[in-house]
Amino acid sequence: GKRNVKNQTGDREVASVLPALWKSNWYTIVISGIFKLVQDLLQLVSPLLLSLLIAHLGRSSNEEDWKGFLFMGALIVTVTLQTLCNNYYTYLASLIGMRLRCALVEAVYQKSLIISNKARRESTGGEISNLMSIDTQRFQDCMTFVHHIWSSPLQIVLTVYFLWNYLGVATISGVVILVILIPINIKVTVLLRTLRMEQMKKKDERVRLINEVLSSIKVLKLYAWEPSFEDRIKDIRQKEVKILRRLAYINAVLNSFWFTAPVVVTLASFATFVLIDDANVLDAQKIFVSLTLFNIMRLPMGLLPVIIGHLIQVNM
Structure with a gap:
């Protein structure tokens, strides 16, 4: 997302597309962020309603049955609103990504028509084609996860806070594992x-060589x-391909690592809760609510490597 350009004094500056992106799409970005925030908050309301519903069902008396129906109805409404907010946020994020990709493709095309002969000799048609197809697509993919940059840490922090209310000090064991990661x-x-970066250099070298071969095919023959x-x-x-294979292996291990991390955190927290005090008992309310919270934490933790990977590609 950044390129070195020369200013009027001849010094090189770092140019970024982020200011232009913000000026042209700030309203849609803000609205999508609001829907994402509402979706995250509603997602954390569900475990609280589930806790109230389980506590109500655990009562021996059948008085005030209407409360059970109220909690169940509120849970259904919450999940429905959460789904609607998430879908609309995804739509807006995809819309921003598509607008950004179209703008970048047009900018690269317009620039390719007016570049100097010296710059034209340094940039081949294959490199320009890569910019218009592959690199712009990376920007579009990154915009789908743009709000997860702040949403994922927020979800993890709020989830840990609610877990502390249910498991107490035992939550520290899970947090320690997260800090180690x-x-x-x-x-x-x-x-x-x-x-x-090594893979991008090899790809540019290959595209440049192929372009030279195609432009001088008569001489080669x-x-x-x-x-x-x-x-x-x-x-x-x-x-x-060797570099791509290493990248695939590392990404596979990293994704598996992050998707199994919530399970390890759950087991560590439950084991610590039971072992630190004999009076601690894992009843249905604590188990189901804690599992729901840990399941909520699984998504932001799993998205972290994906977001980091997209940011790495876009930053180049």
Whole structure:
């Protein structure tokens, strides 16, 4: 999302598309953020209503049955509103991503028509095609998760707060595991960024060589250089595929790691709750509500590597 450009004094500055994106889509971005916030809050209301419903069903008397129907109706309404808000947020985020992609494609196309001869020699048609197809698509994909940058940490913090009200000190064991995962995630992110930059360099090198081959195909056939250039292209492609394979392995391990993390956190919290005090008992209310909260935490924790991956690609 950033490029080095020269100002009037000849010095290089970092240009970004983010200010232009905000000025042209700020209203839609704010509205989508509001719907995302409402959806997150409604998602956390569901465990509270479930707790009230389970507590009501656990009573021995059948008095005030209307409260049970009230809690159940409120739970249904909450889930319905949550789904509607989430769907509308997804629609707005996709709309922003599509607008951004169209604007970037047009900007790249217009720029390709007016670049100087020197810049035209440095940029091949394949590189411009990659910018208009692959790179712009990454921006569109990133906009789908743009609000998760603040939403995921907010959900995790609020979920931990509610878990503290149900499990008390035992929640610390789960939080400690989450804190341990942060530096691991940072190291993996740095590794992913390094590999992604290497892969982009190999891809640009391959596209540039293919463009040279296509533009000089008559000369290649005249001197029978096809096998030589074919070997060079295959060699670059093999190196690129090797890097892509490493990226796929790391992403697979990272995704599996983050999706299993909530399970480990749940087991650690429940085990700590039972072991720290013999008087602590895991009743139905604590188990179901805690599992619901841990399940809510699973999505933001699982989306973290996805968001980080998209940000790495867009930042390049």
